[in-house]
Amino acid sequence: MPLSLFLPSGVLAVLLTAGSTSGPAPNLRVDPALQPILARMWDRSPTFRAQCARLADAPDLLVAVWYDDRVVRGTRRAATTFVRHAGRLVSAQVRLAHGHDPTELLAHELEHVMEQLDGVQLRMAIATREGVSRAPDGSFETKRAIEAGLQVQREVRRGRDTLARVDPIPEAAATHAQQSHAQQSLPQRRRP
């Protein structure tokens, strides 16, 4: 089934291909507003480059990232919806809220994509308490994603200013990934 069927009308058309082999993974499509941030992450963060390499190894998966402030609910700053077709992961739709560090949010949500590529069973991990928790709304949060987001944030900031500085600690547990095995209805309009 064409991937565009899963995306809100018009969104796919404006998402940019992140780059070629010398840049972020070609199957990572981002809102144009995020393009400069993505370029900076690529330049400065080995952790982000490793995420991109992993993503490039899964060319059948499309990761689309855009701003959507309707994602904010409670402490949520970002959300990722996974779409599977015939049991295969075909799309990850990442929505970020404005007003937070998009570097951390994007790396955090991409790590949730990495978890899915690695076949992490979130429900099982909760039972064994392997760094996974579940929010009341049913979304999952993982220690691994929290740490990846903060690591990329540190690497990007270190690249910007090598002088010693104290990073403010963001609300680490405030992002969530939703996991779904079904097609989900998505917002029909984009906000600036």
Ligand SMILES: [Zn+2]
């Ligand atoms: Zn998360």
